[in-house]
Amino acid sequence: MTAHGAVHTPAFIPVGTKATVKSLTSDEVQASGTGMFFVNTYHLYLEPGDEVVKRLGGLHRFMHWDGPIITDSGGFQVFSLGSKKFGKIHGDDVESLVKVTDDGVEFKSYSDGSAHFFSPEKSLTIQQNLGADIILPLDECTPNHVRKKYAKQSLNRTHEWAKRSLEFFNTRKNKNQALYGIVQGSVFEDLRKNSARLISSLPFSGIAIGGVSVGETKKEVRHVLDWIVPILPENKPRHLLGVGEIDDIFTLVEKGIDTFDCVLPTRMGRMGKLLTKQKWGKRTSYDSGQKLQRHYEIDVLKTEFKEDKLPPDPTCPCFVCRQYSRAYLRHLFKARELLAYRLATFHNLYFIQNLMHDIRRSIEDGSFAQLKKTWIGV
C-alpha cells in the first residue's frame, strides 16, 4: 500500500527512465495492466532537474500518473553510465572517473560530462523533490568481477550509507514516501547474508535486492536468493532490482520476491522482438549466455513475417493484437516508423502484465507449479 494506492503482487514494474515508459502514454501504461512503475533519479536530476519537477507539482503530476511510483537512488546509473562513458569500470585497482569515497560519489554526467556529487543525503533530497511513493538509499553497485576485498569494503560503505539514509529520512520524513533498504554483497555468500541480516534489522519499509542484474548468470541470481530470502523479514515487501525475463519471473516469484523491475520487455519491443506464447526454438539468454529451453519472442523484422497476417501473439487480447498484423509491424519497423516502437512496447508490456495476472491467480488457486511448467517446462 502506497500513498497512490495498492500494488497487486507479485508485480512486474516497468521502467520509465526519463519520466516516460518509452513511447507510451500514462493511460497506456495503466491499460497494459501496470500498477506501479520505476523512474530513474539520475536522469531526472540531470534533466529537467529534480527542483523543476518539484515546482511542476512532482512526478505524478508531471507524468500524469496517479498510481504508485518507485525511484532509485541514482547510484546504479552513476556507476554504470559513468564508467562506460568516461572511464573504466570501477574497482579496487582501476582508475575511474567515478570517484567513491565514504562521503558519497563524484561523477560526470553521461550527457555533457559536467561534474556532480551524490551523497546519501543528496540522493534522498532529490528523490523527495521528485516525490515517488517508494524511494531507495544510495548504494554502491559493485560489478560481479570485483575482488572480495573490494566487495567487502564496498558493502561496508553501502551499509554506512543505509544508516545515514535512514537517519536523514527520519529527520525529513514525508508520510507519502516509503524508504526501502538495499541488500548488496556481490556474488559472495557471506557478504550477501551479512547484508541481508543488517538491512533486515534496520527500520526500512521494504527490502530491495541490488546487484543481481550486473552481469550475473541466472544461476547466480537463484543462489543469491537462496542465501538471503530466508533471512528477510516476512512482513516487509521485497523488490528485486533489474531482472525480469520470462524464465526469471518464475524464479523470482517462486523464491518469494514481491516486485521486480526490468527494462527488457520494453527495450526488446523497440528492437522488434515481440513476445508471444508460441515457442520459437532455443536461443541464447540476454545476460548470461545460458541456453534456455524455449523462448517466447519473434524478431518481427525477419523476412518470414513479411506477409504474416497473424497478430504478434494470436492468444493476446491487447489492442495491438486485435488490430494489427505482424506484417504491418514488420513494415513499420523496416520503415523506422514511430508507430512501430509504441505498438511493440505496448504489446510486450501487456503480455508480461497478463502473465503476472495469471501468476497471481495461479498462486491464489494453488496452480502456480502447473503454470510454471506450461511456460518454462520445469
Next chain:
Amino acid sequence: MTAHGAVHTPAFIPVGTKATVKSLTSDEVQASGTGMFFVNTYHLYLEPGDEVVKRLGGLHRFMHWDGPIITDSGGFQVFSLGSKKFGKIHGDDVESLVKVTDDGVEFKSYSDGSAHFFSPEKSLTIQQNLGADIILPLDECTPNHVRKKYAKQSLNRTHEWAKRSLEFFNTRKNKNQALYGIVQGSVFEDLRKNSARLISSLPFSGIAIGGVSVGETKKEVRHVLDWIVPILPENKPRHLLGVGEIDDIFTLVEKGIDTFDCVLPTRMGRMGKLLTKQKWGKRTSYDSGQKLQRHYEIDVLKTEFKEDKLPPDPTCPCFVCRQYSRAYLRHLFKARELLAYRLATFHNLYFIQNLMHDIRRSIEDGSFAQLKKTWIGV
C-alpha cells in the same frame, strides 16, 4: 461519399505517407476528428510493395482504418524525391535522373537507387492493389520555375495521361474506387484555365488541383484558385494537393475547395511546434517567405517553456492538453523521448480538425467571415 463512408467537407486530410500518420494509431487518427487520410503510393510501392498489401487484404485492413483513404499516383514523389536525391530538378534543359517520356516516367528509388518505371496504367494498377477509396492519375508535377514552353509540353502530357488513365480505369473498374482528375498548368493563367476546362470535361469522379504546393507563394495559390475554380463543375468534389497552414485553410475554404491534404501540422508537431490559439507574434511562413499577420504555434523546445504548467493550448480539449504540460512536452522533446512526437502530433492534428469542425459549423450558420476574422484578422 466513398465505399468507406462519407467525409464532412470542407475537410483537412492528414498524410500517412507509409500507411501510418507518423506516430499515431488508426484509433487516434479517428479520435483526432479525421475522416479520411492520404497515403503515398510511391512509398508503399517500394516497401512493402503494393502486391504484398493486396495479399494482406488491402490498405484498410493493413492499417486498421475503416474510413475513406486517398492515394496519390506516386508522380509527385517520383519527381521531387528522384530529383532531390539523384539529380537536378527536371525541366526542359536540365539533365535529370528522372526521365519523362510520353509513355511514363523512369526513376530511381529514393531508398536504394534501384530503377523503376511508372506509366499511367502502372500507377493505377498499384493503386488498385492498395485499394484506396479515391485514387489519382499519374501527372507530371512541374516546379514553378520552368519555362512556359516546358510547362505547356508537360501539361499536354499530363492531359494525355489523364485520358489514358480514364480509359484504363474504365476497363478495370472497381466500384469501390473513384478516380479524380488533376488540374496542372504551373503558374500560367492560360495553361491553368485550359487544364481546368479539359479535366472538367472528362468523366472523373472529382477534381484534384496539383502543383500549387511546389514552391509557390500563398498569393499565387490564390491566383490559381481564382483562375480555375469558376471553371470547375459544381457537382464534383474538389481536392487541393499539399496545402494546409492555418491561413491557407481559410483561403481554400473561401475559394470553394472541399478537401485538402498537408503534412505540415503533423510534421511541425514532430519538430516541437505546437499549435495554439494564443498569438505569438509575426513569423515567416514556411513555404513562401511571406510575413503572416499572426501565427499559431509555440516552439516548445524554447527555454521559456521549461516550467510552463499550461497545456499546449489552454482552450483545447484534446487528451494531450487535458493531461500534459508544455514543461513535460519540452522535457520529452529535449530527451528525444518517443512519446514527445506522438503527443505533439496528436495535439496538432486534433487542433486542426477542431478548427475544421468550427469552420463547417460557421458555414452552416453563416458566420464563416466572422470566424475567419477571429483567426487571421482579415
